[in-house]
Amino acid sequence: MTEEIIQITLSNGMKVLLKEIHTAPLVSSWVWYRVGSRDEVNGRTGISHWVEHMQFKGTPEFPASVLDKAISREGGMWNAMTYLDWTTYFETMPADKIDLGLRLEADRMVNSAFDEQEVGSERMVVISEREGNENEPQFQLGEAVQGAAVRVHAYHHEVIGDMADLHSMTRDDLYEHYRTYYIPNNSIMAVAGDFDTDQMLERIKELFEPIPAGAEPARLARPEPEQKGELRLSVEGPGETTYVQACYRFPNASHADFFPLAVLDSLLAGPSNLNMFGGGISNKTSRLYRALVEKELAVSVSGGAQATIDPFLYSINMTIHPQRKPEDALSALDNEIKRIQDEQVNEDEILRAIKQARAIFAYGSENITNQAFWMGYAEMFADYNWFLSYLDNLAAVTPADVQRVAQQYLLPKSRVVGTYVPNGGEA
Amino acid sequence: MASVRHSLPGADDIHRVELPNGIVLLARANFNSPSVVISAYLHAGGLLDPDEKLGLADFVSSALMRGTQRRDFQKLYDELESVGASFGYNSGTHYAGFGGRSLVEDLPLLLDVMADTLQNPTFPVDQVEKLRAQMLTGLAIRAQDTSDMASLTFDELLYAGHPYSRSDEGWPETVQAITLDDLEEFHRRYYGPRGMVISIVGAVEPEKAVGEVERVLGGWQNEAQEDAPALPEFNPPTKTIQRHHAIAGKSQSDIVMGSHGPKRSDQEYMPASLGNNILGQFGLMGRIGDVVREQSGLAYYAYSHLSAGVGPGAWYVNAGVNPANLEKATELIKQELKRYVDEGITAEELADSQANFVGRLPLSLESNGGVAGSLLNIERFDLGLDYYRQYPDLVNAVTVEDVLETARTYIDPERLVIATAGP
Numbered sequence: 120m121t122e123e124i125i126q127i128t129l130s131n132g133m134k135v136l137l138k139e140i141h142t143a144p145l146v147s148s149w150v151w152y153r154v155g156s157r158d159e160v161n162g163r164t165g166i167s168h169w170v171e172h173m174q175f176k177g178t179p180e181f182p183a184s185v186l187d188k189a190i191s192r193e194g195g196m197w198n199a200m201t202y203l204d205w206t207t208y209f210e211t212m213p214a215d216k217i218d219l220g221l222r223l224e225a226d227r228m229v230n231s232a233f234d235e236q237e238v239g240s241e242r243m244v245v246i247s248e249r250e251g252n253e254n255e256p257q258f259q260l261g262e263a264v265q266g267a268a269v270r271v272h273a274y275h276h277e278v279i280g281d282m283a284d285l286h287s288m289t290r291d292d293l294y295e296h297y298r299t300y301y302i303p304n305n306s307i308m309a310v311a312g313d314f315d316t317d318q319m320l321e322r323i324k325e326l327f328e329p330i331p332a333g334a335e336p337a338r339l340a341r342p343e344p345e346q347k348g349e350l351r352l353s354v355e356g357p358g359e360t361t362y363v364q365a366c367y368r369f370p371n372a373s374h375a376d377f378f379p380l381a382v383l384d385s386l387l388a389g390p391s392n393l394n395m396f397g398g399g400i401s402n403k404t405s406r407l408y409r410a411l412v413e414k415e416l417a418v419s420v421s422g423g424a425q426a427t428i429d430p431f432l433y434s435i436n437m438t439i440h441p442q443r444k445p446e447d448a449l450s451a452l453d454n455e456i457k458r459i460q461d462e463q464v465n466e467d468e469i470l471r472a473i474k475q476a477r478a479i480f481a482y483g484s485e486n487i488t489n490q491a492f493w494m495g496y497a498e499m500f501a502d503y504n505w506f507l508s509y510l511d512n513l514a515a516v517t518p519a520d521v522q523r524v525a526q527q528y529l530l531p532k533s534r535v536v537g538t539y540v541p542n543g544g545e546a
Numbered sequence: 547m548a549s550v551r552h553s554l555p556g557a558d559d560i561h562r563v564e565l566p567n568g569i570v571l572l573a574r575a576n577f578n579s580p581s582v583v584i585s586a587y588l589h590a591g592g593l594l595d596p597d598e599k600l601g602l603a604d605f606v607s608s609a610l611m612r613g614t615q616r617r618d619f620q621k622l623y624d625e626l627e628s629v630g631a632s633f634g635y636n637s638g639t640h641y642a643g644f645g646g647r648s649l650v651e652d653l654p655l656l657l658d659v660m661a662d663t664l665q666n667p668t669f670p671v672d673q674v675e676k677l678r679a680q681m682l683t684g685l686a687i688r689a690q691d692t693s694d695m696a697s698l699t700f701d702e703l704l705y706a707g708h709p710y711s712r713s714d715e716g717w718p719e720t721v722q723a724i725t726l727d728d729l730e731e732f733h734r735r736y737y738g739p740r741g742m743v744i745s746i747v748g749a750v751e752p753e754k755a756v757g758e759v760e761r762v763l764g765g766w767q768n769e770a771q772e773d774a775p776a777l778p779e780f781n782p783p784t785k786t787i788q789r790h791h792a793i794a795g796k797s798q799s800d801i802v803m804g805s806h807g808p809k810r811s812d813q814e815y816m817p818a819s820l821g822n823n824i825l826g827q828f829g830l831m832g833r834i835g836d837v838v839r840e841q842s843g844l845a846y847y848a849y850s851h852l853s854a855g856v857g858p859g860a861w862y863v864n865a866g867v868n869p870a871n872l873e874k875a876t877e878l879i880k881q882e883l884k885r886y887v888d889e890g891i892t893a894e895e896l897a898d899s900q901a902n903f904v905g906r907l908p909l910s911l912e913s914n915g916g917v918a919g920s921l922l923n924i925e926r927f928d929l930g931l932d933y934y935r936q937y938p939d940l941v942n943a944v945t946v947e948d949v950l951e952t953a954r955t956y957i958d959p960e961r962l963v964i965a966t967a968g969p
Contacts, residue, residue: 142578143553143578143908143912144553144908145908145909145912175830183840184829184836187829187830188828188829188898190829191828191829191898191902192898192901192902192905193901193902193905194901194902194903194904194905194906194907194908194909195905195906195909196906196909211909213905213908213909216905239843240840240841240842240843241843242843243842243843243844244839244843244845244846245846246868247798247843247844247845247846247866247867247868248846250797250798250866250868251797251798251846251847251866253797253798254691254692254796254797254798256690356795357690357793357794357795357796358686358687358689358690359686359689359690360683360686360687360690389627390627390630397913398632398647398915400626400627400630400631400632401623401626401627401632401634402627403619403620403623403627404620404623404624404627404628409620412676413620413676415676415679418679418680418683419680438683440679440683441679441682441683441686442679471627471628474628474629474630475627475628475629475630476630477630477649478581478629478630478631478648478649479630481579481580481581481649482579482581482647484578484579484581485576485578485579485581485912485913485914485915486912486913487912
């Protein structure tokens, strides 16, 4: 996954990244928009995700029922995702059928109908999606912790939005959001697979260049103030299982500390899976697994951070052992954090983290969809070079760097600790 | 462009060898990425559990990675994770599955861990108890999961009196009842080379891969190994049965409703599979998705699934709905099933799904894991090494009448199993 790629910006400001891969007769095409929950104010939470749903409801040229059938008929896979910083749409198709994916993305960049009745029925679908999330204790806990950890920045709310806003937003709100952010100069196209670059570029220009640029969307500027002390909260709900989530302030992905923190995360909580498609590896030898699960304080532990445009959170999730108390697990967590702050890690541990990342990237390179994903994804918070130099940047991390970032970021005063307290079978 | 046909596995690029001790090996090369996958199974699934010790096969499969004569738990995982490799076991109804992946330079380690954990597990008591606590927590979490509980209830109703009605993961009291001796005895009786199938796909020459496996497992013998018993006869329900499993405090309920389905080896499998695609998969989840999600806005997910394996299959619709809409959604799905068996499908719908089945093959067989799974499928159901190359012809041979006839064989709107879980 280290080959060079072609990068071109069209006359309307849309950036295009192309990478020929001739291992299988497939092409994966992604369009990324720089819009997500970070662009949502109170009263409009969840609007980016709902707009993503509406993008499957059709245009005059491709009505909803035609759209999904056309992709499936050709043996393609397509989907979309909305996140804190971005919304993305992709089609992975047999190589000779990818034109359909390109045409439909160019079409729905401007022509989606947002029919009033469709908005009404999709409102219920999104509410149902949220109700499904609410069934999960870890969603309930995560939402509460995120809301407490981020007070000012729009990363405050879940991508799916608050129920109140899902009930009150209108068709015109959605359509305005669509028209504001779905413009070529706010988007990136990334295509990987079995194609000829010149032909592909020509076709992309033909389809996308006629779409006029729009006004650069205004961005919310509400940086999160410094946290002045630990916050603790609890969420109560059904079940028998106790969960604890501890969230620390974490820098943005383009910050130099991101890489020593990635090594720190790998040592503490096991290597994060870096692929959207393609597997990660197990986590049974990390420091937290040994201190929590092997010592029977928890039955599972995981940790991780997201690569984001603005500073967000590093979260550690523990499922508490049925015979133990959450405070025992938390104090074991604190001991491990203190150890990594007090004692420099071994150089070998860093080499191990690098080898793990190399293996995970190799697994991801088995499929073209994942390779195309990385091209656009890296652009959302940095650029493709961030991905290409990832292993080199890990290799440059020293034991002293790891110790410094552990001391700087993993502080009780800049964390939120949430506990899901089960109330047995009762509602 | 890369050729479609060449990208699919076939007799000319699958290397298949049967070792004298009974292990069948399948290998195919893929040098596009420096990684390798192992995927395998043997006959050691939950079907072999005594009623009072449900979860035993599952417990054994997880415990294999908890320590061997040569490696304790931490050493096993330290060797794997240090090189970014993974290896593990799982258990289903008929089979225990196992496998892993690594960079190709670490394949010898992967094979050594496989051979070691298969043959020399020690079931250390402290590790077994840790595992038991994890399993019990898993069951407590399952008891709160509306989708899992609706599925379990569906199996209990559909397969009443048949071993498929049982939970492979067991229940808290059956997992509590399992002893160390039970684990050791199960391993002794059911883990052995006979009936074991192993596939290896990745950046290694197939002959070399097969030779490596033979080196580590070719000498394995287990004279105590027993065969799995035959399945008893299955009698589908003769009337509609409905049951609700109450879980307090939930904001969404799950519905699992449907009937039995064909075995994977039945002639009806392909028409049922294409029909299922039309019913609840194609596009945004087929006719079911269209009616329940797109038109009514009742659910975020609503689809149908055909589960076809060794024994009698299941054919069901799953949807997650607001508890207030449970009856309405159930009725809508029932009507859709009725329409499906009354009116059948159109030639256009069939052509669409046939094109979908054929067109998506390269995508499903793109990664090493996808190919390794397909090789196991070929062996498990005796499909022939050229199955995926012949697949387009098999798919396109199905007629509208075949689909309708198959639908009527299995789905009777007056004899449905309807399982729901939620508040």
